[in-house]
Amino acid sequence: MAFKLNFGVAFFLSLWSTVGCDFLVEGVLEMECHDRYLAIALDLSATGANPRFEAVDRFGVHAITEAYAAMCGYSITLLPFLGMVELRASYFSCHIEKVDGLEFKFNLITNYDGEEVFYVLNKTCPPPRRMSSREVTCEVNYMEVSMRSDLSCPSEINSDWTALRPTHSTSTSDWQVIFQRLDEQLPPMNLSQARKKGYTFDLMHDRIVFRTSYEKPESYRVEVSDVPVEVVHATLFSRKSWIVLMVDLIAACSMDEGSYDSGYVLWKTPEALYSSYNRTQISVGLNGELVDKESAITLGFIVETQSTIKIGIPYNTEGGYRKSFVDNGIFEFYMFNLYLKQTSVDEHYEETAVRFQRTLVTPLLPCSLFTEDQTNLKEGMFTIYLGDVPEDVELISVKLNGEEFRVPSDVNVFSIVETIHSNKTHSYTLKVPLHNPIIIQKFSKDAGAMLHILDVNYTLAADPEHKFYYHTVSVTTLIDVSPPSFHAVCNKTGISFQLNHQPSDYLWKFDIGPDRLTPALAAKHGYIMSNNSQSLLLFVPQLAHGFKYTDVSLKGFLGTFEILVKSLNTSQVRASTTKTCPFNSTEMILCSTSGWMTVVVDLSLVVKSNRIVKETSLINELCVPKETDGNRVLFSFPLHSCGSKVELSRGNVIYQNKIYYNSGSANATEGVMVQCAYPLAGLHSLFSTHRFESDKEGVGSIIPSKRPTQDTPRSTEATTRPATTVALQKTKSKNPVLYLSSFYPTARYIKVPSAQRVVANFKKGTK
CATH class of the missing domain: 2.60.40 (Immunoglobulin-like)
Structure with missing residues (x-):
């Protein structure tokens, strides 16, 4: 069920917002003449929360209070959620000056920093266009009837003639009024008494005018075609001698508060509020603008006339007002200023036009925000789309896995792009890199992949009251686990x-x-x-x-x-x-799995400083170094060549050779033993073929030895010591001395820190 907004409404006092417009006077948004009334709209942000009006005429200034407004033809509608207040003044209101048109004069009183500020508002409207014999206005806070004063009396005897019997007992000729409530006739009262009760009787534009607020003691409610109707029946009369003048004034207005169903705001009024000779003609619209029935239907309105006039307004039609409301969720409501004209003709061909001004508001309707996970792994981003956000709801902050960030933000953790849509909504697209430290990562054993988790908590607020609503969404994605890298x-x-x-x-x-x-x-x-x-x-x-x-x-x-x-x-x-x-290394030795020994020896560590090394070779004198630099030599040769000796010892196979050097004396040479030891179990072939293959690299040693004599065969006996092993791939040489295989497989090296210490140990061991 819808609810009404009127002069005294306070429900939305906390929801004021600013409406931008060019001010005629500070805070005045609009002063416009309509069909039967003048409309003045004010901006509450400029005028303050409680602007006041005063009507001005030649007799003085008249404060327009709530009661005075209903009695004198003014309606004041407070629309705080739109940030505005609207005054409507009837063309039959109390303080109109009729010059070349209808001249309205008001004082607007606002409060600025605690001080009252007065503005003068003047507006002249043209006289009303052709008027029906009887016109009834059903405003939000009053009922108004105006009738032509020259209407002839019908020839039939009025059934209410007996109501005038009390006039025979009075001698006064003043105008009096009698109110009737269903089958009850109330005592007559003069116009002064009636005015004190809030009733207005006047003569304007050659018409008799009667006005009253709703829910007076003299009015009553009835059901007409299942629609609640408020009726006030006043008979105005005056007696002079034996002549009685009588005017029957009846105002009947639908009191339907409206409803909401399937996207339409619905409102009803009985078709036969007043006697009609033919079907009622309907014009309907919003904000004081009327169109005929067919045009309204084309615009999407529902207009049905079957004993009851039923009006349906699409909730999203142009001319309505919408507002979001936050209270444990996001809600919205729509407000419409319905304007309806109902015209009928009675059996005497007199026309009655009834105009309804109704402010209809939908119930609070829940807003469903739309979220979509648009994550693209190729982009490397979590991408979350938040849509269907009402235009007056803004994003205040986002919380990502528990860490809150204001929006907008200058941090590089995330980015948010806002998009405005034509349906009065907007959307936000949130992007967060998948490998940002804020993303939670867990390994999923079932999927065999890394689960990336992002929990998002959006903080939204309806402008401008800033009551917060929290919208949460959780997105995950699986990413194949890549092997780590050092x-x-x-x-x-x-x-x-x-x-x-x-x-x-x-x-x-x-x-x-x-x-x-x-x-x-x-x-x-x-x-x-x-x-x-x-x-x-x-x-x-x-x-x-x-x-x-x-x-x-x-x-x-x-x-x-x-x-x-x-x-x-x-x-x-x-x-x-x-x-x-x-x-770089001074000395080193390798023993490859393919049976090659590569060795670098620094001979300066074993030769006395005053002796010069001139020539070097292995046991086989044809095996000479690949490189020399005076004191250091580089040999690379197959283990089974160059005079190498093979020994078996403790489960190992030892290949030995010697580097001999000439220090300058005749027939005098000294040598350094080099050897590679391989586990016997790891050798695939031995002795029977020159093909060498081992599971593991050998352990090499560089061992200085004593100088042999010319007549003594070159000995391979020496004292060895443990050495550190390292790995090596093939050694390349452009000009090898021997014909060697072009493939140099993986081998093991030994570095001897000091050959002199090895020599000393060797000498010590031979004693």
């Missing part, structure tokens, strides 16, 4: 690896070659490893286990270290981090 950095002594932990890290394992990377493995091979809740840090020293080397020369070499990322469940390699860095 960040690697070269330095002079090794390579540093860093892995920032992700929630999905437990799905993976990290291997160095065939071995699982664990704290125990790191300690065994000399890695420096730390692991906390934030990241995994691993430092691999130069020449440590796991390195592979290329481009070996006396100037340096490239060391490559690889960390494999494998699936924890399947051990399948899913990714790897490989880093290659340049290094």
Whole structure:
């Protein structure tokens, strides 16, 4: 059921808003002459909450109070949710000056910073157009009847003639009035008494005018065609001697408050309020503008006339007013100033025109906001569309996974784009990067993917009262888990690896070659490893286990270290981090899985400082260095060539050779033993073929030895010591001394920190 807004309404006093317009006088939005009334609209934001009116005529100033408005033909409708108040003044109102038209004069009193400010409002309207014999106005706060004063009396005897019998008992010739309520006749009263009761009788524009507010003691309610109707029946008479003048004045107005059904605001009035010779003609419209029945139907109105006139106004039609209301939800209501003219002709061909002014308001209707997840994984964004937001509801803030941000905001966490639509709504499109730290990430074991979660809480408010409404939505998306990747950095002594932990890290394992990377493995091979809740840090020293080397020369070499990322469940390699860095080393040795030994020896560490190394070779004098720089030499040769000796010892196969050097004395040479030891169980072939293949790299050693005499065969006996092993790939040489295979597979290196100390240990051990 709809509810009314009138002069005394206070329901929406807290909902005032500003209506923009060019002011005629400060705060006055409109002064317009209509068919039977003058309309003045005020902006409450300029005039204050309680503007007052005064009517001005030649007799003085008259304050328009609520009671005085109904008695004198003024209606004041407060529309705080539109930020305005409207005064309608009837063309038969009390204080009109008739000059060249109908001249209205008002004082507008506003309150500005606690002081009253007066404005003079003057407006002249043209005389009313052709008027019916009887015209009835059903305003929001009064009923008004005007009749031509020259109407002839019908020839029939009036059935109410007996009502005038009390006039025979009075000697006065003053005009009196008798009110009738259904079957009850009330005592007569003179016009002064009637005026004190709030009734107005007047003669204007050659018409007799009667006006009263609703719900007077002398009025009554009846049901006509199931519609509540208020009726006031006044008989005005005057007696002079034996002559009695009588005017029968009846005002009947539909009191239907309206209703709402299926998108229409409905209002009803009986078709036969007054006697009619033929069917009633209907004109209907909004805000004082009338169109005929057919035109109204074309505009979408419902106009039905079957004993009851039924008017249906589409809730979203032009000319209505809409307002949002927030109270544990977003609601809206629509308000319409219905204007209806009902014209009928009685059996004497006298026309009666009834005009209704009704303010109809829908109930509070819930607004359903529309949200849509428009996330596009290729874009890398959570995209959430919030639509069907009423135009007078604004977004104040958003809370993303519990963290609140004002709107608009200059942070880079999210972006919001507002779009205005033609249906008096707007929408907001929220974008948040999927990998923003504010996004919650959880691994879904069922889906085998990372679940990204974003909970959004929109804070909305209806302007301008700012009662908040919270609209929540939660969106999720699954993203395939990518294998993690280490960040690697070269330095002079090794390579540093860093892995920032992700929630999905437990799905993976990290291997160095065939071995699982664990704290125990790191300690065994000399890695420096730390692991906390934030990241995994691993430092691999130069020449440590796991390195592979290329481009070996006396100037340096490239060391490559690889960390494999494998699936924890399947051990399948899913990714790897490989880093290659340049290094330098004074001495080194490699023992490849394909049976090659590559060695760099610094002879200055074993030769006395005053002796110069001139020539070097292996046991086979044809095997000479690939590179020399005076004191350092680089040899690379197959293990089963160049005079190498093979020994079996404690489950190992040891390949030995010597680097002999000439220090300048005749027939005097000294040597450094080099050897590679391989586990016997890991060798696939031995002795029977020159093809060498091993599961693992060998362990190499560089061992300085005593100078042999010319007559003594070159001995391979020497004292060895443990050495650190490292990995190497093939060594390239443009001009090899021997014909060698073009393939140089992975091998293992040994670095000897000081050959002089090895020599000293050797001498000590032979004593």
